[in-house]
Amino acid sequence: MKKTFRRSGNSGALAWFFHRLTAIYLAVVLLIHFAVMHFIGDGTLTYDKVAARLVSPGWKILDILFLYTGLYHGLYGLWNLLEDYIHNAFWRAFIYFILAFGGFALVTLGTITIVNFRG
Amino acid sequence: MELEKTYHKYDVIIVGAGLAGERAALAAASSNLKTAVITKVYPTRSHSGGAQGGISAAIGNVDPEDSLEAHMWDTVKGSDFLGDQDAIELFVEEAIKTIYEYEHMGVPFSRLPNGKIAQRPFGGHTYRRACYSADKTGHVLLHTLYEQCVKHQVSFYNEFLVLSLMLTDGQASGIVAWDLRNGGLHIFRTKAVLFATGGYGRAYKITSNALSNTGDGLATVLEAGLPVEDLEFVQFHPTGYYRQGILVTEGARGEGGHLLNGEGDRFMKKYAPERMELGPRDLVARSIWTEILEGRGIDGKDYVYLDLTHLGAEKIMERLPQIRDLAISFVGVDPIKDPIPIQPTAHYSMGGIPTNKRGEVIKDAQNTVVPGFYAAGEAACVSIHGANRLGTNSLQEASTFGRIAGNNMTEYARKADFLPVDEKAIKRAEDKVRRLLENDGKTHHYDYKKELQQTMYDKVWIFRNEKDLKEAASIVKGLEEDFMKNVKIDDKGMLFNLDLQEALEVHNLLTFSQIIIAGAINRKESRGAHYRTDYPKRDDKNWTKHTLAWRAEDGSIKFDYKPVVITKYQPTERKY
Amino acid sequence: MKKTLEIFRYNPEKDEKPYFKTYEVEVYEGMTLLDALNHIRWEQDGTLTYRRSCRSAICGSCAMKINGKTYLACKTQMMDIKSDHVKVEPLPGYEVIKDLVVDMDNFFDKLKRVKPYHITHTPPPEKERLQSPEDFHYINEAADCILCGACVSACPSAWADKEYLGPAALLKAYKFCADTRDEGADERLAIVNDRNGVWRCHYTANCMDACPKDIKITDFIARLRNMLVQDKL
Known part of the structure; x- marks a missing residue:
């Protein structure tokens, strides 16, 4: 039988479970995000307002989690889709690498930006 | 042309993977015998799965007053006093064991509110004793047995067609089969053989049977010089979907369905005032056919209605979902809203390979056993069903006698040795295949089948008479003679040759159909499913006996008769 | 026409x-x-x-x-x-x-991997094991499966990974795990708890479209997952 590339590790149950957990977190945070951005206050968005919020440590934590969960959720979903349509082991490995590397890069970049943001 | 030959050796060989075959295989395999099952289709495709309504046993979950005596009496009366009463007595007792055994194997039975197995009424049964699983009882039993066979590591030879039975010095020594998938003869040497090859509805134009039900086992046994029993008794199921003949379970009437003629009349009140639609099958089928012959079919045509509309959507969806699904798919009728057009359909063979109640095949009227040869299920004739089978007794018979025959075969095979091969049987098998592959005839095998099925439908159907039967006999004999000279197959390859398979099956149909007809000509009485308009009464004095028929190599047929075993119940008039 | x-x-x-x-x-x-x-x-x-x-x-x-x-x-x-x-x-x-x-051999081989038979450890009663009509209802639909293979054939995950157990085998596993009389759920769940078991299903739901018996196969695979998650929690 043809060998196909698959990630190492366990059954996939945890990955799947995190996908569901992140979905719940994302749903809640997205609601907060929309409320704060568009419905609370006078509704006008300015750089100053957003910057002011991002300076507070609480918001930093919320946004970093937002970034991690969003990326995980999106990339896991994308990989799931691609896995069904890419049958070749090499291309699977390649795409998986791109996704993993891209995800890692975005996580790093995003974390640095949020942590170091001073307004 | 040289055909490739492959040899195998197994302690026991079972031909057929329906309920009887799989149950027997389970008996052998769980006793650690090297067991192989030869089957024409994948095991879960066997036609036991087509049975819908239920499996009988007097466990009394719904009607506590039910008893072994009642089940026995119903079966004897249903058989029109042709069933062997010693075998029936054993059958009704063992039936109960079979049900609990199935339940313990995990069969999903429909349940009563108290958690016990549910039971529904069925034609000819005095009490509610049909255990069921919605309307797919045979299907769940077949799959459960297959699962058990997987667990016990039975070897299955899927898509192998049996060609001949090997007998060495009068003892069974193996079989020869054709490998459909790759081509080639396979010679299976064994200590004991069991035939569970099912019925032969395909001899008829309108039948509830699968395309695979071509009575291969019967033809094979006849060619080996052994007799068959009571083949003139063919059950016509009252309710098949109009035109296709596909089965509508008797459970539909058990749940309260009505039969209506073209005048909107519940005509069964004329024929079975007490039991109405739940009379035995021979009676209900004859009643429907009488209505049709007398012009009271729907719009004067050859069908009547099975009306379920008054049962309500909920009951139909819960108890008869498959029936509804098939009615929509096959006749474009939703039974919740409209009545289903139905007609009688060739359904079951009461006769078959004669066996005693241990499942051992016998070869004459003195009940002489053929050592090492067993048969069970529809292919066999024990005889439980006599001249007419009651609904739900067939699943039960296949299971119970599959087990009994399987156990006895196991015991036999433990002590027996392998015998030398039967060269004549190998030659016979080889000739069959080579003749078809090498012959340059001009008539496609289907043309023979078509004419046979039409003849059987026109002349050997629900109402029979001497003139029609004799005509049929000469037509079918002529067909077989012509077949041997002029048959043609389009496909001459080795790989999955369906054309070859069907041609071999047609030859089988032609072989035993002549015995059905000849048996029907001889039996000058009306009993159960065999109804002669020229002899409309049962003749207990001359005909309370089983037909045994042999076929000589030149095609001539020889008969003998063997007495019915009567223990408790003397024949009386049969009223419903 | x-x-x-x-x-x-x-x-x-x-x-x-x-x-x-x-x-x-x-x-x-x-x-x-x-x-x-x-x-x-x-x-x-x-x-x-x-x-x-x-x-x-x-x-x-x-x-x-x-x-x-x-x-x-x-x-x-x-x-x-x-x-x-x-x-x-x-x-x-x-x-x-x-x-x-x-060639359906692979299909049937996969079926055999999920221990597709009733497993019990306690000896059976003299008569039937009891089961409520509701509990029967719970396995009845899954028991409709005729093993035709249409579901596996319609499943993109099965096309992609030949090792994936596929909808029919998972449905079979569900039927036994959901049966109140069966005692082999742990063994079977351990088998389907695999990258090529339940977690390989991506809810494409093609199998439900293809099923000639209208079995809600994807739902049943989801229920198998629930059993696994509840087991772990």
Whole structure:
């Protein structure tokens, strides 16, 4: 039988479970995000307002989690889709690498930006 | 042309993977015998799965007053006093064991509110004793047995067609089969053989049977010089979907369905005032056919209605979902809203390979056993069903006698040795295949089948008479003679040759159909499913006996008769 | 009314590669695709090869690809096919043996991997084990499966990974795990708790579309996952 590339590790149950957990977190945070951005206050968005919020440590934590969960959720979903349509082991490995590397890069970049943001 | 030959050796060989075959295989395999099952289709495709309504046993979950005596009496009366009463007595007792055994194997039975197995009424049964699983009882039993066979590591030879039975010095020594998938003869040497090859509805134009039900086992046994029993008794199921003949379970009437003629009349009140639609099958089928012959079919045509509309959507969806699904798919009728057009359909063979109640095949009227040869299920004739089978007794018979025959075969095979091969049987098998592959005839095998099925439908159907039967006999004999000279197959390859398979099956149909007809000509009485308009009464004095028929190599047929075993119940008039 | 059938043909004994052959059939009320195939076999071309048996949607022999969708030939009415042109191909995802006949061995082998039989440790009672009608109802639909293979054939995850157990085997596992009488759920759940087991299902839900018995297979796979998650929590 043809060998196909698959990630190492366990059954996939945890990955799947995190996908569901992140979905719940994302749903809640997205609601907060929309409320704060568009419905609370006078509704006008300015750089100053957003910057002011991002300076507070609480918001930093919320946004970093937002970034991690969003990326995980999106990339896991994308990989799931691609896995069904890419049958070749090499291309699977390649795409998986791109996704993993891209995800890692975005996580790093995003974390640095949020942590170091001073307004 | 040289055909490739492959040899195998197994302690026991079972031909057929329906309920009887799989149950027997389970008996052998769980006793650690090297067991192989030869089957024409994948095991879960066997036609036991087509049975819908239920499996009988007097466990009394719904009607506590039910008893072994009642089940026995119903079966004897249903058989029109042709069933062997010693075998029936054993059958009704063992039936109960079979049900609990199935339940313990995990069969999903429909349940009563108290958690016990549910039971529904069925034609000819005095009490509610049909255990069921919605309307797919045979299907769940077949799959459960297959699962058990997987667990016990039975070897299955899927898509192998049996060609001949090997007998060495009068003892069974193996079989020869054709490998459909790759081509080639396979010679299976064994200590004991069991035939569970099912019925032969395909001899008829309108039948509830699968395309695979071509009575291969019967033809094979006849060619080996052994007799068959009571083949003139063919059950016509009252309710098949109009035109296709596909089965509508008797459970539909058990749940309260009505039969209506073209005048909107519940005509069964004329024929079975007490039991109405739940009379035995021979009676209900004859009643429907009488209505049709007398012009009271729907719009004067050859069908009547099975009306379920008054049962309500909920009951139909819960108890008869498959029936509804098939009615929509096959006749474009939703039974919740409209009545289903139905007609009688060739359904079951009461006769078959004669066996005693241990499942051992016998070869004459003195009940002489053929050592090492067993048969069970529809292919066999024990005889439980006599001249007419009651609904739900067939699943039960296949299971119970599959087990009994399987156990006895196991015991036999433990002590027996392998015998030398039967060269004549190998030659016979080889000739069959080579003749078809090498012959340059001009008539496609289907043309023979078509004419046979039409003849059987026109002349050997629900109402029979001497003139029609004799005509049929000469037509079918002529067909077989012509077949041997002029048959043609389009496909001459080795790989999955369906054309070859069907041609071999047609030859089988032609072989035993002549015995059905000849048996029907001889039996000058009306009993159960065999109804002669020229002899409309049962003749207990001359005909309370089983037909045994042999076929000589030149095609001539020889008969003998063997007495019915009567223990408790003397024949009386049969009223419903 | 006439309809044309464009049928996939391939006999490795003599054909270098597969091709399509066109047949014309007179269609009548009530004619199924299986009837049409039989008509071609019996009246026009005896070499056309396919599997068939019960013709009443219970044996599961005749699943094939019909105008792009997998379904049973015997349960497809010719009149109901909107187009006058019917393209018939073997079940995708399996190796072709000849014409419309595919190799199902792998399908059955996978089934055998999930311990597809009733497992109990406590000795059975003298009579039946009790089960409520509700608990029966819970396994009844899954027991409808006829092992035709259409679901596996319609599943993109099964196309991608030959090792994936596939919807039919998972449904079988569910049937036993959900049975209140069965005591083998732990063993079976341990088998399906695998990258090529329940977690390989991506809810494409093609299997439900393809199922000729209308079994909600994807839902049942989801329930298997729930059993696993609840087990772990």
